[in-house]
Amino acid sequence: MTHAIRAMEAGDLAAVERIFRAHASGDAPRGRRRQLRDRVAEVLGADAHERAVALVAADARGKVAGYLVGDVRSWEFGSAPAGWIFALGVDPKAERQGLGSELLAAAVEAFRARGIGTVRTMVRRDDVPTLRFFRSGGFAAGPYVEMELARGAR
Numbered sequence: 197m198t199h200a201i202r203a204m205e206a207g208d209l210a211a212v213e214r215i216f217r218a219h220a221s222g223d224a225p226r227g228r229r230r231q232l233r234d235r236v237a238e239v240l241g242a243d244a245h246e247r248a249v250a251l252v253a254a255d256a257r258g259k260v261a262g263y264l265v266g267d268v269r270s271w272e273f274g275s276a277p278a279g280w281i282f283a284l285g286v287d288p289k290a291e292r293q294g295l296g297s298e299l300l301a302a303a304v305e306a307f308r309a310r311g312i313g314t315v316r317t318m319v320r321r322d323d324v325p326t327l328r329f330f331r332s333g334g335f336a337a338g339p340y341v342e343m344e345l346a347r348g349a350r
């Protein structure tokens with residue numbers, strides 16, 4: 197079935213969460229789901245309109261099979277604003293049909309239309325399928341390396 201990419205609406209949240217849950221089982225899903233819900237509410241809010249890119253892929257009957265949430269931000273102090281892909285998911289039943297690539301291309305275009313040519317995202321280094329996906333979309337390692345200090349809480 198063919199899909200169209202359109203702007204995300206508040207009524208899409210249930211479908212977005214359904215797709216998110218389908219991929220997140222056993223991986224602290226509740227906290228991350230709340231984070232996703234908060235971020236979607238934020239990007240759909242009037243204040244974020246200029247910065248946000250929130251898209252869904254829907255079939256002819258309106259069923260949502262994929263989503264992408266991103267915004268424009270300066271991540272590092274002093275760095276130029278870049279487009280950030282915060283979340284991207286495709287219904288497992290609709291994977292490997294090009295929907296993720298279509299959502300990504302539409303987001304890159306939306307950022308470009310705002311004058312933003314650099315788009316970034318964060319992927320776990322052991323998540324090979326997602327790394328392959330972004331590489332297939334033209335992404336490569338960027339100029340920053342994430343560093344962390346992980347001490348147990350007292």
Ligand SMILES: CC(C)(COP(=O)(O)OP(=O)(O)OC[C@H]1O[C@@H](n2cnc3c(N)ncnc32)[C@H](O)[C@@H]1OP(=O)(O)O)[C@@H](O)C(=O)NCCC(=O)NCCS
Nearest residue numbers: 219283284285286291292293294295296297325328329332
């Ligand atoms: C990553 C994801 C968005 C890809 O969506 P998709 O619609 O299946 O991707 P596409 O069909 O556009 O794939 C484009 C290319 O990416 C690569 N790719 C995608 N999924 C892959 C996988 N599981 N393994 C290896 N390569 C993969 C392939 O090169 C593919 O081209 P091909 O099918 O012609 O070989 C989807 O698998 C997903 O929702 N994953 C779980 C959620 C997630 O981890 N999101 C990303 C971080 S927020």
